[in-house]
Amino acid sequence: MTGILGKKLGMTQIFTEDGKLVPVTVIEAGPCCVVQVKTPEKDGYEAVKVGFIEARKEKNLSKPLIGAFKKAGTPVFKILKEFHMSGLQVGDMIKADSFSKGDKVTVSGISKGKGFQGVMKRHKFKGGPDSHGSMFNRAPGSIGASSFPSRVWKGMRMAGHMGSERVTMKNLTVVDVRPEQNLILIKGAVPGAVNSIVEIRKA
Structure with missing residues (x-):
C-alpha cells in the first residue's frame, strides 16, 4: 500500500481529453519524509512513520519527539502519521509521483465543524408544517x-x-498528477476545510 500526507488547497474544474468537465479537489501531496520504520520483529507490525511540513519552532514540540527526530537524523516535522508500507528506509522521501493518473485512492480527513x-x-x-400557528416548525x-x-x-x-470528525471517502479517482508542483488532482470532493491535512492511500 502507498500512502502520503497532503494539504487540501481547494476545488476547481478541468477538462478531460474527451471534452468532459470534471470537478476536482487539488491537494498538495508531500513530500513526506520517512522518520521511523517499524518491523514485525521489533514492534509487532510493519509500518512506516512519515513526517509532513517542517516545524518552524522546536519549542512547540515535546522533548521526546525532538529526540526521536534527532536520532533519525531527519528534520523536525509538525505532522506525523503511520502508513502500512514496506521497503522504505529512514530518510526516504514519498512524493506525489508515487501516484499516477487513473489510480483509485482512499482519502481521510477531518470534516468541517458546524x-x-x-x-x-x-x-x-x-420538520413540521410551516403554516401560521403550527408551533412545530423545526x-x-x-x-x-x-x-x-x-x-x-x-x-x-x-x-x-x-x-469536525474523521471522514473517509473511498474509491476516488486520481484525475491528474503534477510532480513538479507536488499536486494531486482527485475527482470530486474530499473531507476537510481549505488548508486542512488529509491522508491519501491507494485503494
Missing part, C-alpha cells in the same frame, strides 16, 4: 419512551455537535 445544529440540519428531519418532536423504560434511549437522534 457547531451545535438542530435535528433538521444534523439528521435531515423533515422542533425535534417527542423523545420519550412512555412508562418503560422511563428514560430516553441511548443513540436517540437529537440536536447536538455536528462535523
Whole structure:
C-alpha cells in the first residue's frame, strides 16, 4: 500500500481529453519524509512513520519527539502519521509521483465543524408544517419512551455537535498528477476545510 500526507488547497474544474468537465479537489501531496520504520520483529507490525511540513519552532514540540527526530537524523516535522508500507528506509522521501493518473485512492480527513445544529440540519428531519400557528416548525418532536423504560434511549437522534470528525471517502479517482508542483488532482470532493491535512492511500 502507498500512502502520503497532503494539504487540501481547494476545488476547481478541468477538462478531460474527451471534452468532459470534471470537478476536482487539488491537494498538495508531500513530500513526506520517512522518520521511523517499524518491523514485525521489533514492534509487532510493519509500518512506516512519515513526517509532513517542517516545524518552524522546536519549542512547540515535546522533548521526546525532538529526540526521536534527532536520532533519525531527519528534520523536525509538525505532522506525523503511520502508513502500512514496506521497503522504505529512514530518510526516504514519498512524493506525489508515487501516484499516477487513473489510480483509485482512499482519502481521510477531518470534516468541517458546524457547531451545535438542530435535528433538521444534523439528521435531515423533515420538520413540521410551516403554516401560521403550527408551533412545530423545526422542533425535534417527542423523545420519550412512555412508562418503560422511563428514560430516553441511548443513540436517540437529537440536536447536538455536528462535523469536525474523521471522514473517509473511498474509491476516488486520481484525475491528474503534477510532480513538479507536488499536486494531486482527485475527482470530486474530499473531507476537510481549505488548508486542512488529509491522508491519501491507494485503494
